[in-house]
Each structure stands twice: as C-alpha cells, then as structure tokens.
Amino acid sequence: MRLGRDSLAGLIFFAVSLILLVQSFGLPQLPLVPVGPGFYPRIVLIFMAVTSAALVVQDLLARRAEPADVPAPAQPQRAYGLVALSFVIVALYLVLLPLLGYRIATVLFVAALQATLERPTTWQQWAILAAIAIATSAVTYLVFERYLTVLLPRGSWTDW
Amino acid sequence: MRTVLRILAATAALAAMAMPAAAQNYPERPIKMIVPWAAGGDTDNIFRPFAPLLQKHIGQPIVIANVTGASGTVGAREAKGSPPDGYTLYAVHDYIHLVHYAGVTDVKYSDFEPICLLSATPSVLTASPKTPWKTWAELAEDAKKRPGQITVGATLGSTSHIFPALIEKAAGVKFKYVSYEGLAPRMNAILGGHVDLTDSNLTQKGKVDAGQLKFLAIAAEKRDPEAPDVPTLKELGMDIVYAVLRGLLVPKGTPAAVRAKLDEACGKAAKEAEFADAMKKQGTRVSYLNAAEYGPFLDKLDRESKVIMTELGLAKQ
C-alpha cells in the first residue's frame, strides 16, 4: 500500500520525536532545578509523538474509507525546479555575504534571482536588471548603515 | 556550516597578520560594540549613554549591537570570533567569569584584552511587599526557622544568584532559588509576591518609595546618599561588598597601538560629567580603571569567582 502525504509527514515527525525522546534521557541533571533540562522537552516530544501517530492513523482510515482508484484532482503545472533554483541562489547569497560583503553580494544576488525568475532578452532589459540590483544594494546600504546605524556584513575577502 | 566557519577563521587570521600597517590610521570606520544582552536591559542602559561620549573622543561612530542569548554567552562567542582589529568592542560584566566556571561556555575573559573598567552597580537585597519582614534581622530569624523555604528570584549561575548565595553563607541560612532571568522579570515576580527576595539595585528606588518593595541591605562599603536609610551588609555583620562591574574588552590579538587609542579615548569619555550623571540614574557609580589596571583587576576577579563558584557548589567539575 502506498503511503499518503500525511502518513509520510506523520511518520517523519513520529521518528524525530522518538529519537529526541531517547536523547532527552541523556541530559544532565542540575543541582538547583528539581526536574532537569529534559523534563519539559519530554512533555513536548510525547505530545508530538501522539499527535503525529494520530495523523498517520487518521490518514490511513481516510484512505480506507475512500476508494483507492479515485484519480487525484488535476493540479496546475507547478514550477518546482524554479523554486529549488531560487533556494539555491539564496543559499549562495548567504555563503557569499560574509566573504564579499553586503554591498557586492547583494548586487549579485538581486541580479541573479531576477534573471532566474524572468530572463531578460534585450540589452535594455539587462540594463534595467543591473540598475535595480545596484540600486537595491546602494539604497539599503546607505539607509541602514549611514542613517540607521545598522551595521551590515562586511566581506572578509574584500573588506568592503 | 562548519567549513564556512573555518573559512571565516582563516580569513580572520590573515586579516590579523596584515594589521600593523592599518593600526596607525585607526579608526577609519564605525566601531561595533557588542552588548550581550537585550536593548533596554541594565547593561544596555549603562553602555548606551557611554557610546556617544566614546564616539566624541575616538572620532568614529560607535554602533551598539545587542547580541543576545544563552545567558550572554552568544555575545561572548561572537566577540571572541570577531577580527582583532579594534572595530569590535565587547561590553562585559562579571558574568564572563561565572558562566565559564559554571561550565556554560568555554569562552574565558582571557580570550580578550582589557580596555577599561567603567562602572560598579552595588547589589541591594530586596524583599517583596507581601513578606512580613521589615529588617534584615527579622528575615534572618525567619530564615533560620524555615530553611530552604524562602524563595529567591535569580538568574541561575550569574551575579543575582551569587549575591544571595554569599549572604546565605555569611548568615548560615538556606534559601530556595527560582529562575528569573533578568531584572525586569524578577521585579514582576517580587511585586506580585511570587518570590520573597531578589537582588536588585538602586534603580528600583521609586518602587520602594511607593511601598511596593523593601530594600533590606546594600552590599556597598558605606550607605548610599540616594538611599541613606538602607544599611550596608557590613553594618549588619556580614563582610560582603558586591557590585556588578562593567567594562570593555577587545578580542585577543588586537594590536597594542589600537588598544592604546581606545584606552585613551575611554579614559576621556569616562571622566565626562555627562557620564557620571547618566550612571547616577542607573543606580551606579563610575568606577574607572585604565587598561593597565583593569587587566590585573580581572585576574583577581577571576580567581575570586572560581573560589566562590566552587564553595557554593555551582562550579562544574
């Protein structure tokens, strides 16, 4: 039998709660606190184990009640590849942020994500894209660092 | 993440090697001051008025960064990991010794270089309005009758815990500790009578005048002119002088020339009348030591903290 989405999620959270529950017994006791640091997490984890188990049961019961051969409702085409790519670009941005510094990394990030979501075709569009990227970085930098005294990450490779 | 950290550490080391040339022109850009507690807290209130004064004498903006979490140790770790170029200052108090011996963090005061000691805030033993005692003597008598039943709100393992623990030891009584991290939650609990005692300071005087709190004793050498009715612990026969001491450190490896500039600017800033006024409002007095004096002072404080923590059974074996 193929597991449903809810059963799968339920099983994952059930497993996580059991693993952490076992871990919680290895936590040290404190001399001053009567119940120790594992006490409250155990309550939360047991609550989580029970609810995730209930989710699995509920899903299995619902599946049994419904005939299995009902076709899934037609879903509109979804661009999951684009979502994955966007996450990767954000991740790269965060890696580069402390290396290149806020100003450079932000220009690159804004340009890259824009080009990914909507690829420019003419050179004018490329110019607008570059202008938006540079403006975003410059304006936020000026506003936050110069006027709002919020220090932004500085690049350890560039010192900029 | 680990590799990122490693790359960061490596580049920080490289930057440190290239430093001496840059030291002459220091400071060229804004300086970050890491305060390891929340904005609006006691420590923040001491360093915020100091920042513009230091800025005046060092010639670059001082930007306060509240790096909070895990009893102030997140900020300590962040300060330790910052490049030692003088662009990161670390605002510290006695907790740095205590949390180290309590085993909360491996960061130690010796991971830093001293710049200056700025202020001392004497601790005041404070009682809830719902308690029957009016004086220390009544409290001591009651505490002897009911060992381990009188509750004390404290940040476990930090200054507000050490101070009542010192009293316990000197008076031969036993309290029960309840975790209330930070002065604000402690005030809430003590006003509502949910704990009996706590450590506070003279900033709470307004509530005492309103009859909402009772100051039982102050841990200073002599009575404070702001609260002349509050006896010192020494008068009450306990040899306890306890104050929260706040100062500035920089990461180890900061060039001597940079430290000298900071030391000089701090000295001038701390002597401003404006700073003394601001500290008075925080129930605090200016207690300035320069870098040369602050170093040995910290060594002494650390030895004492180790002894206290061990004696109280709070040190991690």
Add this chain to the structure above:
Amino acid sequence: MFELLGHGLLTVLQWNYLVPLFAGTLIGVVGGALPGVTITMTIIVILPFTYGLDPLQGLAAMTGVYVGGSAGGLVTACLLGIPGTPSAIATTFDGFPMARGGAPGRAIWLGVWSSFFGGLIGGLFLILVTGPLAAIALQFGPWEYFSLFVLAMAMVAGLAESSFIKGLLSTAIGLLITVIGTDPIGSVPRFTFGSEFISGGFPFLPVLIGIFAFAQIMSDIEKPAVPKTPEAVLATQPSLGVSLGVSHFKVIGEILGRPFLLLWSTVVGILIGVLPAIGGSAANMLAYDQAKKFSRHPERFGTGVPEGIIASESSNNANVGGSLVTIMAFGIPGDAVTAVMLGAMTIHGIQSGPLFVSQQPALAYGIYAAYILAHLLMVLILAAGALFMLQITRVRLAVLAPVVLVLCVIGAYALNNTMQSVYVLLIFGVFGYALVKGGFPLAPLILGLILGDQIEINLIRAIMTDDNPLLFFTRPISGALLFCAALSVALAVWQHMRHRARTAREEAPDF
C-alpha cells in the same frame, strides 16, 4: 483628569513634539509595512535619536513608532500576504484573499479604520483603568502564566482549517523548535548533536521571517502560469483596483456595524497587552480565533471576510494601549518593544512605576495624548501614502522577490548582528515551505514558537517555587484558565466533527 488630558494634547500639538511624533509614526508605518523589519527593530533603530531629545519628545516618537508599526503591518499583510510584523499575522488570513479578490482598497481601509477604532478604545482603557488592570496582571504567578499559555495554544490550534490533528502537530513543532538549543533555566545544551551552530538555538524572529516570507514568495514562484501578484489580478480587473478609493463611510459603517466584534477584539487585545510577555503577535491571532468562534459562518473565514481583518487589526492596536498600561503603572515591559521604551525612560532618569502618573502627570498625560494623536497621524499617513503603498503590488515578482528577501536578510542579521540568524532564516524558509506543501497550518506553529520558552520557564518556575503540581488546578485563576483550555479543545473537536460531516474533504493548502 480631562483637564490634564487637554493640557497634554495642547503640549503634544506644539511643533517640537508634533515633529518627533509624526516622524515616529511615519517610520513606524514604513517599518511595519516592510517584511522582515519588525516594530522591535524599528524602535531600536530610533532609540539613539531619542537621547538628544527631551523625555516627552523621545517617548512621543517611540509611541508613534509603536502605533504606526502596529498599523503599518496591515499594508503588507493585505497586499503581499506577508505580515509586515508579527502583529499582522492574522490580517493576512482574510486581508490577502480580499485584496486578491479585487478589493485591495476595502481590505486596507477596513484594516486602517479598525486599527484606528481599536486603538482609540485601547486609549480609553489606557487612561481610565491603568491601575485596576495592572493590579490583576500582577496577581499572575508562574502557574497562571503557564495555564494562560496553554489556553492560548488550545484556542489557536482550533484555527486549523483542514485538520485539528495537524493544528496540534503544528503547535508541537513550534514548541519543539524553542526547545532546541540552550535550555533557558540552566543553560544546558539540548538536542544540539554537538554542533555550535545549533547550541545558539533558533531565535524566534528569523524563524518567523523565514517561514512566512519564504513560504509566501516560493509559493508565488512555483505558479508561473497563474497571475503572480495582485498587480496581475488588478490588470485583469482594471476597474476594480487602480486606486484604493473606497467609500470611507461605508467601510467605517462596516466596522461600527459590528460593535460586538470590535469591542471584543479590542478587549482581547488590551488584556493580552496588559499581561507581560505575550505581546501583539499573540493578540491578533487570539482575536481572530475568537471572531471565528463567535461567527455564524466560521467556514468563510480565510476567504476574505471583513470580520477577520477587523478582529486582527483592532486587537493589535488595542494591544499597544494595554502594553503601555503595564509599563506605565508597573515599570514592567510586556514585550521587546516596551522593553526598549522602558530603557529609554530610565536613560532619561524617569522611574516608571505606581508613582509615575501622580508624580509626572505632564509626562504621563503627554504620552496618552501622543498615543491618541499618533492614531490620527497614522490614518493621515496611510491616506496620503496609500497609493504609494499600492505601488508595492505593481512591482513584478522577479523584482519584488529578491528585494523582499534582501530586506528579510537585513532584518534577520540586524536582530543580533550575526550570520547565524541569517542561516536560521534560510533553514526555516525551506522548512516552512515544506510544511505549507504538506498542508500544515502555520499559525499554531508560530504561536508555539512565541510562547514556547515562556511556557517552559513558567512551568519550571512553578515547580521550583512549590513542588505541589496540584497548584496548577487549585489556584483559582490558573484552574479557571485550564478549564477554559479544555473547553476550547472540546469545542474545536466538536466543530471539526460537524464540519467534516457536512463538507467533503478539500485539498486547498491552508495558508
């Protein structure tokens, strides 16, 4: 008293007070509208400017930020579906569907006028019942707080559309996130697997920004074929959305025509505000839940009903009034924002506490006056800037997504100036997106996150103070709160049973 208030109003109407108040309100509205920039961050950012001002100027500016921020969040919530601040979370539930459904002007002005009325009623409470209300809050010990938080979670788990069990599981996940990292009592690392990164824990705000901003933006990115932004919706219905022009009489009529809803949401907001340590982020969700529970058509909540917006927005501005009660009467901050305000007062040498109002009447009534005027200014600013605010929605997703994400990154970074928070942002962005795809409601998770630490701390405090666990039930206020929690769970289960019996299973993502 009214003489004092009149005097306060005249004082604040002078230029040297009106300018900081206006600036504060404007900055608050803009900060509140920007996702990833919270009221806390906005108020911290303006704190240094207040040092050079006199106490009332500084406090007027901060009051302006607080009021403006609580209202400004609704603009982003309605137009982008991302709460600009945590106190606008529930506004997204109905404000966004209503704006997408072609009535952005109605959504925004319902929010603005609800904030206005909620705020004014809150102000009335602030002035009249500061003393008595704060006295009640002070009776709350760790037992009462624990029971109150349990009640809050029981109520919000019932919000979940698709499944009560998923709502509960979401709550558990939120609570679990707060457990990971250093324990709040003894600083023992928990579930860190030896990693220094995890031992710092997952700070609430980066987690919140990550879950909300990423889940929303990524959900938009995955649908290239359908209209991506309200702009596209508006383009297909030009007659509806080019301006935010609505009949203000009609909108105000819609709000005042539901006096019970408005009053009850306001009362919820005020009470949550008066109780320390809960804050605006819980107030709007509770008020929303209450509105849904009392509604004759709870199943239509989440599709763009006006009640949802009115409940959320009137409660979060009333919450500001409640928080001011607590800091002014007792000198106890209810949340991070008021903690900063209290810090600013102390820096100016002002002792807030029970003597504050009687000893510093000029200052106290000046704050009341600033609070009331800030609401008027907030309406004016939004009226003047509403068309500009709409421009946000005209920007294409390809431009909007990177800019919003950059602001989220700044917001996370500036919270405590470490990259750690920014990494947390991304991790929970991925996690939040996965949860939305799995059909999990986010609201109970967020409430678990907000309250998690406080629940644990108060539970342990109660045990440390007295080892008798029955006190949770035998202390009258605590016992009553727990009873209400049990009742709330029973009601939610019953509602879901009835709901399921009546309608077929729907596969709409609960977002």
